[in-house]
Amino acid sequence: GNSVTQMEGPVTLSEEAFLTINCTYTATGYPSLFWYVQYPGEGLQLLLKATKADDKGSNKGFEATYRKETTSFHLEKGSVQVSDSAVYFCALRGPGSARQLTFGSGTQLTVLP
Amino acid sequence: DTGVSQDPRHKITKRGQNVTFRCDPISEHNRLYWYRQTLGQGPEFLTYFQNEAQLEKSRLLSDRFSAERPKGSFSTLEIQRTEQGDSAMYLCASSFAQGADIQYFGAGTRLSVL
Numbered sequence: 058g059n060s061v062t063q064m065e066g067p068v069t070l071s072e073e074a075f076l077t078i079n080c081t082y083t084a085t086g087y088p089s090l091f092w093y094v095q096y097p098g099e100g101l102q103l104l105l106k107a108t109k110a111d112d113k114g115s116n117k118g119f120e121a122t123y124r125k126e127t128t129s130f131h132l133e134k135g136s137v138q139v140s141d142s143a144v145y146f147c148a149l150r151g152p153g154s155a156r157q158l159t160f161g162s163g164t165q166l167t168v169l170p
Numbered sequence: 171d172t173g174v175s176q177d178p179r180h181k182i183t184k185r186g187q188n189v190t191f192r193c194d195p196i197s198e199h200n201r202l203y204w205y206r207q208t209l210g211q212g213p214e215f216l217t218y219f220q221n222e223a224q225l226e227k228s229r230l231l232s233d234r235f236s237a238e239r240p241k242g243s244f245s246t247l248e249i250q251r252t253e254q255g256d257s258a259m260y261l262c263a264s265s266f267a268q269g270a271d272i273q274y275f276g277a278g279t280r281l282s283v284l
Contacts, residue, residue: 061212063212093275098277099277100173100174100261100274100275100276100277100278101213101261101263101275102275103272103273103274106270106272108270146212146213148212155226156201156203156218156225156226156265156271157203157215157218157226157228158203158205158213158215158273159215160212160213160214161212162210162211162212163210163211163212
């Protein structure tokens with residue numbers, strides 16, 4: 058079945074540091090890949106997505122590239138802000154008729170001023 | 171567009187009681203999903219509807235769980251004879267089947283079974 062493995066946290070960075078959160082997946086075929094972010098007390102929000110190999114998703118300074126050869130979708134940001142503190146979830150949606158998302162376990166990011 | 175709304179936000183119940191949660195999706199969305207999230211874990215899929223039809227159910231959805239979406243709009247998730255292991259955050263999401271089919275999530279209902 059489908060699965061997502063995410064870098065374990067928590068991750069603590071200073072403001073303006075470079076961020077990488079690793080995500081690898083197992084799936085048959087070509088899944089769609091997503092990063093969601095969850096701020097305290099709020100629902101999950103889509104951060105970015107990629108639907109085919111070599112696609113790069115980007116939003117709010119965050120980027121992730123769909124790498125079929127390494128089955129990875131690592132999240133990066135060049136300069137984090139305190140407001141980026143949240144839990145980040147990598148997820149996939151399999152090809153075909155299955156519509157549900159399969160999530161990783163999440164990575165807690167704390168950015169210190 | 172007010173987003174996906176879930177009610178209640180918190181529910182505390184005693185073991186053995188029945189509970190029901192409600193989800194109101196984004197108005198034009200025809201797909202609705204339920205997920206469960208336990209502390210420190212990502213959401214796990216429970217079931218999803220397209221319009222009023224329940225199209226898929228996870229093995230996690232035991233026979234004590236039932237979900238409905240009678241008119242293809244709001245949905246309810248009922249848990250009968252609750253157990254302590256049911257304590258979790260229950261998340262609802264909705265999407266529009268055409269196009270990118272992106273799932274938008276509500277803030278969730280946190281269930282505590284004492």
